[in-house]
Amino acid sequence: MSHAERARRPARAPRVSLTRDQVVDAAVRLLERDGYAGLSMRRVAQDLGVGTMSLYWHVADREELLDLVFDRVVGAQVLDEVPDDWRTALAQIARAALRLYDGNPWLLDVVPRPTMGVVVLRHIEQSIAATASMGLSFDERMTAVSVLDDYVLGHVLSRHIWPSTGVPPALSEAAQQRLAAGDFPLYAAIAADPSAHESYEASQGFERGLAVILDGIEVAVTSGKMKSGPAIRAGHRRRRHS
């Protein structure tokens, strides 16, 4: 029945009516509207007014679609250039990443992608380049970049887990009892004083942690941790003695 009715319809031109980019766009739209849980192949297709299985011509599977979404969104927010000073450069890169995740909370559910896209490479390249003026070995520069990346990712994730609306996060029933019983006096001090919690939030927490890490990197830069191997770029020798 449905077949006869469908066959009766006049010529629709399915020729190139759907493109890969449209699929990715629709997925991003859906993610922004309904979050990660609201994304499904059926919903994407419905949003496009298209059969579900039509998507699979343009995209191998859901996994690949998520890869494309990730690259699209991350690529939309990369720094064009960074200053020469490594400290402000790294801080800018870190803040850009923070902004990215803050603006797209669902990104954290998408991020566990084993395949690195172009934008990730660009980010790494940019970060390494930003450390050129440090006068450290390649290995040490990699360490600096990695520790910063890890910190930002972890910070964003922990924020994502505990929404940090000034109010301490929800506690399990057992945890509430133990807290009321006075088993955690130090934490109780925070929970009792909302201003303490609030002061840490409001993105102050991120900046403080960022400063701590940059200080730690600076220790490596100024102290004698540098190996005087050939890995150092000429003309960038430190002036401070070891």
Added chain:
Amino acid sequence: MSHAERARRPARAPRVSLTRDQVVDAAVRLLERDGYAGLSMRRVAQDLGVGTMSLYWHVADREELLDLVFDRVVGAQVLDEVPDDWRTALAQIARAALRLYDGNPWLLDVVPRPTMGVVVLRHIEQSIAATASMGLSFDERMTAVSVLDDYVLGHVLSRHIWPSTGVPPALSEAAQQRLAAGDFPLYAAIAADPSAHESYEASQGFERGLAVILDGIEVAVTSGKMKSGPAIRAGHRRRRHS
């Protein structure tokens, strides 16, 4: 919510073929064997030789089961006591967390829990306590603890994403082309030299980053960042001048 232990007026427990703990045990067993993707209520029930819906008497829903699993596993690996020296104390705590995630990779898929259980509270309490000898304000101690937590979480997650088997992670097709085209010379240097990558792996990366962060905290401790407010515990005044 389960009606398990409430209204124990007629104090008897006659029907005890299945218990809450058994359900959690089975879930953990399944997670260890098949990973996060292999966990489902049906499988847990099957593993217990029990009807699927029987689980729901002891557990509200899948979400609560995951909460319990998380608390169980994390609780199994907490430090009993930590040394007085804040630096080694924090390092030990961080390494314990790393070990925890390394030993239970699926934990990272379970960790996004909005509800903090007892063990998380214990961890926070322990961390704050470990910073007692720093002579910093409460806020600064919280910053130190948070930045370390965030780093560990991010490090573990990024490792989870890119399995780090000495070999650089998989690249998307487009990324490979761009790399071959010489668009990322700095990264290419790493990819070309497997030893560089390898040297960073093998858990050396974690220790290096950890040292950087501890150095950064130490900067805050030794420099004049301390506010001489009443938040400082008596008898723990710093000796160094501000």
Added chain:
DNA sequence: CCCGCATCTCGTACGGCGTACGACTAGTAC
């Protein structure tokens, strides 16, 4: 002209998932 052929769309179906609902059973209290 028609005919293959590549390109693209999509209906149907399968096996999985979490869980709402309510029937059923067994043990206790009266």
Added chain:
DNA sequence: GTACTAGTCGTACGCCGTACGAGATGCGGG
């Protein structure tokens, strides 16, 4: 006995990703 309750579980609903293959459309060559 009857009444009640704690605990078990079969069935069903509405989701999900996607394998399969049939159908539609345009194009180049006979």
